[in-house]
Amino acid sequence: MNHTLSILLQNEAGALVRVAGLFAARGYNIDTLTVAATHDPTVSRLTLSLQCDDDALGQILQQTRKLVDVLQVAHPATALAA
């Protein structure tokens, strides 16, 4: 199933690599990825989409939340459904 994640992350050198690297290392294939600064220049918003089942989604959300640079991880579809 297609999922879209919205990740707020500290605008530090290497932060994007760490998120992308985590998905790659754990066997998730990112379909689309956009990164942009937010109104706060120290924070970037990363929006990515990927195909995975619900169990795998739950695990990658939890693993992403372990990255020190990550401020917030949201899965808007779940948020809307909830």
Add this chain to the structure above:
Amino acid sequence: MNAQALKTETTTDRHPLAGQAMSGAEVIVQVLADEGVGVMFGYSGGAILPVYDAVFRYNAEHACADGSEPMPLVVPANEQGAGFMAAGYARASGKVGVAIVTSGPGATNMVTPVRDSMADSIPLVVICGQVGTAAIGSDAFQEAPISNIMGACAKHVFLVTDAAQLEATVRTAFTLARSGRPGPVVVDVPKDVQNTALSFRGTGELALSGYRTRLRAVEQATLGDADCATFFHALMQAQRPLIYAGGGVIAAAASAALRAFVDAFGLPVTTTLMGLGGFDSTDPLALHLLGMHGTAYANYAVEDCDFVLALGARFDDRVAGVPDKFAPRAKFIAQIDIDPAEIGKVKPVGWHHVGPLQRALERLTAYGRAHGFKPQLAEWHAHVAELKRVHAMNYDRASALIQPYAVLEAINRHTRGRAIVSTGVGQHQMWAAQYFDFRAPRHWLTSGSMGTMGFGLPAAIGAQFAHRDKLVIDIDGDASIRMNIGELETVTTYNLPVKVVVLNNVGDGMVRQWQKLYFKGRFAASDKSLHKKDFVRAAQADGFEWARRLERVGELEATIADFLAFDGPAFLEVMIDPDAGVYPMVGPGASYAQMITGDFIASRAAAVVREDSSSHMF
């Protein structure tokens, strides 16, 4: 901490050196001193020279009354050795281990210990020199993209490009390493940052608001009455409840709380490889190791149990190789962990708590006692005792060849679970896990998740620095010790009374065991009978005064006694039966019920025939 700490610089908690002019290198060393670092491990090189010079000057200016250095820097043969020394120090002491290396190859040699420590949740701070800021990305001499490389395997990595952030970054590295689920943190410091003139502040950390918010939520999580009630409702319905305790018990310093919980409710305990020492293995309710090479009685108890309480354990593939077949009769699985990502990752659980383990266990114990819960487990206890009796560990005791198990039993008769034991990886590691007693946490140092051969010797060195007066033994294999054999010289250079045992079966024993089972005995690259290494002479060449080879069964007891009694570094090579295998074994893809127990441990099918009165429960 955090944002508040940045603001609250009052006169009372002002650092005595606040405002002092320091170089970046001096700032790093001062923060290390403030964090209570008692020893560091590392190898010098161009890009870290300013820090090494600052360490030299710090130790000269702050020499102890007896002339010793307050923060000695221990030099290995290879940076990987430094990393595993720091990890051995951290595992044995519970403190953050510190390693300092240069850029490029110095830092890449550190990748294995960093990944190893990440996989086993060991707190490290690794300071790496880096080429100057202006040279980064230019393919400079001894340049490597350490923030990229380490970012994939450390808990976190900082590349300090702004010297003004250096002090807060190094301090924050310690907080990150030891908080939540511990892990290694790498700080990559370009040489020009080390040489920048700074003003020491003496306080302050990076904000890291995302991490700290999540950490606070986990650290403050408590078990409410409803959570406790649900837990005990399930426990009281169980007739055969079992605790499955992992390395989290040790990381969380929760072994006393576990003891109290077991005293209150009587659940038997099986431990993972990382959890050994978290519960006294000589206790009647201790089932010792479970999993691929767990004891037969522990694995059968997992087969039989109807309730599992997983404590700081993650159902990894060496325990739950086939998750669906793990604890197949368990009607209820409860899990407590500090890491939310581990909850239900492998096996769905019916009840869980994310929070500090010690507090959670104390809360459950208090709640259960207050409500008078007392599971009636006499029948289960009798069953467990019978499993331990019938399926006890055993081997060919009449063999004319030296059996590795006999060597470990002989050592254990002297140490009784009170020595610090490190290992390499392979058969000797599993035998040590199976045949030693483990009485207390932080006495068992092994590369559990990564399975890094060569871990044992440097880890023992680090542990000896953490506990100068304790007996530290490296149980190693002939193949594992070759990986970091340069560190034999480090033992004698620092005159550490480390005891090194090499169980020599002339090759990669565990690989051969798999090749016998699954590759028709074709020993591809695992036989070392043509290798020329004379280990005893190698140890002597590195300065071991006591270095002997044991080849005859009859000399075993006396040699072990003499070896352990030697006051100083000692090296013992034991020529063991090269065909000795690790049993029991749960093969890949097999369930515990399909465990192979070998010729000397009763398997359940055999036991049922022999023991008609062993159990009435199943």
